[in-house]
Amino acid sequence: xxxxxxxxxxxxxxxxxxxxxxxxxxVAKKRLFKAAKAAxxxxxxxxxxxxxxxxAKRIASIDCxxxxxxxxxxxxxxxxxxxxxxxxxxxxDAVEIGSEPEIxxxxxxxxxxxxxxxxxxxEELDDVYDSCMGEETPCYTLNYPLSLxxxxxxxxxxxxxxxxxxxxLHTFIDMAFDKDENAHITFKYPLELTLSDGSISTIExxxxxxxxxxxxxxxxxxxxxxxFDCFExxxxxxxxxxxxxxxxxxxxxxxxxxxxxxxYTFPDFVFPIDIKYTDDTLVTLNSLExxxxxxxxxxxxxxDDTICFDITYPINLVKNEDTENTVTVNNDQExxxxxxxxxEDDYLYIGYPLTVILQDGTKKTIADDDEFIALxxxxxx
Numbered sequence: 451x452x453x454x455x456x457x458x459x460x461x462x463x464x465x466x467x468x469x470x471x472x473x474x475x476x477v478a479k480k481r482l483f484k485a486a487k488a489a490x491x492x493x494x495x496x497x498x499x500x501x502x503x504x505x506a507k508r509i510a511s512i513d514c515x516x517x518x519x520x521x522x523x524x525x526x527x528x529x530x531x532x533x534x535x536x537x538x539x540x541x542x543d544a545v546e547i548g549s550e551p552e553i554x555x556x557x558x559x560x561x562x563x564x565x566x567x568x569x570x571x572x573e574e575l576d577d578v579y580d581s582c583m584g585e586e587t588p589c590y591t592l593n594y595p596l597s598l599x600x601x602x603x604x605x606x607x608x609x610x611x612x613x614x615x616x617x618x619l620h621t622f623i624d625m626a627f628d629k630d631e632n633a634h635i636t637f638k639y640p641l642e643l644t645l646s647d648g649s650i651s652t653i654e655x656x657x658x659x660x661x662x663x664x665x666x667x668x669x670x671x672x673x674x675x676x677x678f679d680c681f682e683x684x685x686x687x688x689x690x691x692x693x694x695x696x697x698x699x700x701x702x703x704x705x706x707x708x709x710x711x712x713x714y715t716f717p718d719f720v721f722p723i724d725i726k727y728t729d730d731t732l733v734t735l736n737s738l739e740x741x742x743x744x745x746x747x748x749x750x751x752x753x754d755d756t757i758c759f760d761i762t763y764p765i766n767l768v769k770n771e772d773t774e775n776t777v778t779v780n781n782d783q784e785x786x787x788x789x790x791x792x793x794e795d796d797y798l799y800i801g802y803p804l805t806v807i808l809q810d811g812t813k814k815t816i817a818d819d820d821e822f823i824a825l826x827x828x829x830x831x
Contacts, residue, residue, distance in 0.1 A: 515559045515578055518566060522554035529554065535628060542611065542625050550595070550612045575617045590643040590651070590662065592616070597638035600626060610638060680748030681725040684732070688720035695720065758829035759806040761785075762813070766801030776801060 520533045523541060532538045541551070556570045559578065569575045594614050601608045613619045626633040643651045643662070653659050686699045689707055698704050708717060722736045725744060735741050764780045767788060779785045803815050806825065816822045 515561050515567075518558040518560055521557050523551050524554050525551040535625065538621070538625050540629070542622050550614065552614070572615055572617070576615055578617075590645050592619070593642040593644055593650070596641045598622060599636050599638050601634045601636070681727045681733075681744065684724035684726055687723050690718040690720065758809050759814075759825060762805040762807060765804050768799040768801055 517535075517538075519535075519537075520531050521538075523530050523532055523538075530541060532541060553572070553575070555572070556568050557575075558566050558568055559575075560566050567578070569578065594616075595612050596619075598611050598613055598619075599608050600611070611622060613622060623635055626635055637653075637659075640652050640654050643653060645651055651662065653662070683701075683704070685703075686697050687704075688695055688697055690696075691707065691710060696707070698707055719738070721738070721740075722734050723741065724732055724734050725741075726732050733744065735744060764778045765785075767777050767779060767785075769777070777788060779788055800819070800822070803817050804822075806814050806816060808814055814825070816825065
């Protein structure tokens with residue numbers, strides 16, 4: 451979670467409840483509830499909120515359908531058969547500047563309920579994508595074609611790709627982040643937007659995009675964000691910047707460091723790092739994963755109070771309704787680890803019956819998804 455530090459220093463967030471990925475063992479029971487709904491999948495990476503990553507910010511996390519491979523991509527007269535998401539990511543990564551690769555139809559996609567649908571043209575694919583995004587009228591839409599620039603700061607090179615539709619934009623960025631969580635993608639300016647009133651607006655630079663995003667989505671200024679008070683970083687800490695290790699001695703130094711990362715998507719801190727909780731407890735963190743866990747523990751402390759039962763292990767988990775993929779887990783840690791091993795297209799089902807222990811110590815047998823959902827909802831009453 452790259453925003454762990456910037457969250458309580460320089461974060462730009464919308465004026466609504468913040469939802470962080472539920473990835474810690476402390477919220478494993480919440481994730482089991484999601485599994486009961488047959489909708490558990492590994493959390494996607496969140497694109498950087500750096501001002502220079504507007505293209506990535508445009509793409510929301512979407513998992514209501516997946517390509518059924520193989521698919522064929524045509525670039526000029528050359529056709530390439532793609533057999534996996536990894537191959538698709540590699541293909542887009544190698545696309546030459548000025549080329550316009552297109553999907554060869556028909557293709558098949560798999561929906562959330564595991565049903566398959568045949569898509570015969572780009573318009574149908576865009577319709578499926580739009581249905582995933584909801585029916586709310588957007589403040590603006592991008593006008594196609596447009597170009598994306600992907601920069602590689604290790605080699606000081608860039609690669610330009612022409613994008614012809616919303617689904618191509620989504621696919622390109624999704625594949626880039628699947629391949630490299632540090633991917634840095636920007637729009638090539640100028641580009642045109644169609645506003646909700648039908649007028650055309652020309653965007654010349656990042657500042658123009660920031661202005662229209664602020665108007666449409668009520669983004670706060672990235673200043674004086676002090677709502678996070680669960681723990682404090684103990685300075686000095688070290689971080690890498692442009693290949694050099696620097697020392698950060700204060701929140702001001704940390705804010706300055708993060709402000710210099712506009713072109714570097716992810717900060718690179720040197721561990722271990724010490725943090726101090728509000729009760730003066732000192733904890734040493736040895737990795738970014740431990741920092742993420744500490745942050746999530748703070749974030750979900752209040753939310754976890756709504757859990758009114760404990761799972762009795764072992765339980766059986768079934769992946770993709772395939773009995774050959776049944777796994778027995780013996781505790782919260784094993785359950786959480788198994789969830790984190792899933793890929794985007796996996797679906798997880800609980801092997802019923804299972805037993806839970808209620809707050810009064812009594813045991814209750816859960817026979818199906820409906821009973822499990824009803825129990826979880828009863829915790830809020």
